[in-house]
Amino acid sequence: MPAVRSALIVGGGAAGSATAILLAEAGIAVHLVEARPDVPDVGSGITLQGNALRVLRALGVWDDVLASGYPFDSVGIRLPDPAGTLVAEIPDVRTGGPDLPATLGMPRPVLARLLLERAAEVGAKLRFGTFPVDVDQDDAGVDVTFSDGSSGRYDLVVGADGIHSWTRRRLGIEVEPESAGMGIWRVHVPRPAQVTRTDLTYGGSCHIAGYCPTGEDSMYAYLVEDVQDRSGLTQAEQVDVFRQLAAGYHGPWDEVRDSLTPETFINYARFESHVVPGPWHRGRIVLVGDAAHSCPPTIAQGAAQGFEDAAVLAELVVGADAFDDALLAGYAERRLPRASVVVEASVQLARWTLERTPPSEADVPGLMRRVSTLVTEAA
Structure with a gap:
């Protein structure tokens, strides 16, 4: 008899939908509940590193992801000068293996739809x-x-309900995200022809100005500033603030600003982080993804770490012929060290950026090399 015959997944984001796919493919009866009324149809973009692409291939969605996104293998560094001068193009590490791109950008709503459709398909x-x-x-x-008055009984419940997880709190785990001191504006816009990879500009009116191509005709641009309350702004006011903050950046940024309208969708989020330090389960309820750990998007590993959680949890659950506490304890023991390194590195990079630590004191290349080496190995 299998260790788990039925599972409830709470949350339909990256980690939740990936867990649902892998468990359902193994013959487990999977129910997934999502608080949102439907698959989101608006949003910005997402940057996926090679280790995320490796799991997406295992999920059976890689061909669709590649067709919907924009792959690239380097990152550029520009100056905050009137020309937006490109001063370096740095080859990126193919952490998913030599047969996958180093990085791929795509629209977040498209990724969400592909994963949930795959979950239903299996x-x-x-x-x-x-x-x-x-x-x-x-x-x-x-x-x-459930909130609609229905109920169910399951062998396993997976809390994939995000950074402010109801499941985590319901389990009595008193760990909450902490601010990293910065906030990020994201906007999805048409892609200028010269944008063929992520370019980053440090300094100017913001800590970071960057962009990532997400398709043949699209990209998302982002600005990182000191965190503040932006909640009272209307959509048109948000666009005005974004345009003002971006005024000092040039090169492709000139086209980004010109493409903005008062109706352009703008997303603002705070940089936060946390790691649940001990076991990620209580009894038969277990956490994955941002419910267990979260990091600032400084090294684009948030979704990747959630995908890795799903892959490891599914591997252990499907491979077990009996359920006991050691099964879920083993999942956290395997994932916690790796996720902790990624979170700590993301926070350190954010701190160096926030404090404007000079390159002589901030070993950014060394930090990125350590993370890339770590995640190149399968979780």
Whole structure:
């Protein structure tokens, strides 16, 4: 008899949908609930490193991801001068292996749709606009009550409900994200022909001005500033602020500014981080992705680490013929050291940027090399 015959996935983001795919493919009866009313159809872009692409290939969506995104193998560094001068193009490490690009950018809503469609294709049952409001577990399973009044019983519950996870709090895990002191503006815009990779500009009106191509005709641009409350701005006001902050950046940024309209969708988020230090489970309820750990997007590893969680958890659950506490304890023991290094590196890079630490004191190349070496090995 398999260790797990039924599983509930709470949350339909990257880690949750990946877990659903892998468990359903193994013949486990999977239910996935997502609080949002439907798959999101607006949003910015996402940068996926090679180790994320490696898991996406295992999930059976790589061909669609490649067709929907924009692959590249280097990063550029520009100056905040009137020409947006390119001063360096640095080859990136193919952490997913030599047969995958180093990096791929794509629209976040497209990735979300591809993953959820794949989950449904392999047999997972999806329910939107629904979330747990109570759980009660015993040695044999977990009883879950949902916001729509329905209920169910499962062998395993996976909390993939994000950085401010209800599941984590419900388990009594008193770990909350902490601010890294910066906020990021993101906007999805048409791609200028000269944008063929991520370029970063350090300094100027913001800490970082960057962009990432997400398709033949699209890219997302982002500006990183000191964190502040931007919640009271209307959409048109957000666009005005973004345009003002971007005014000192040139090269492709001139086209980015020209493409903005008062209706352009703008996303603002704070840099936060946390790591649940001990076991990532209580009984038969376990955390994955941002529910267990989160990091600033300074090295573009957030989704990748969630995908790796899903791959490791599914491998252990599917390979076990009996359920006991050691099964889920082994998952965290395997994932915690690696995720912790990634979070610590992301926070350190954010701190160096925030404090404008000079290159002589901030070993950015060494930090990036250590992370790349780590994630090149499969989780």
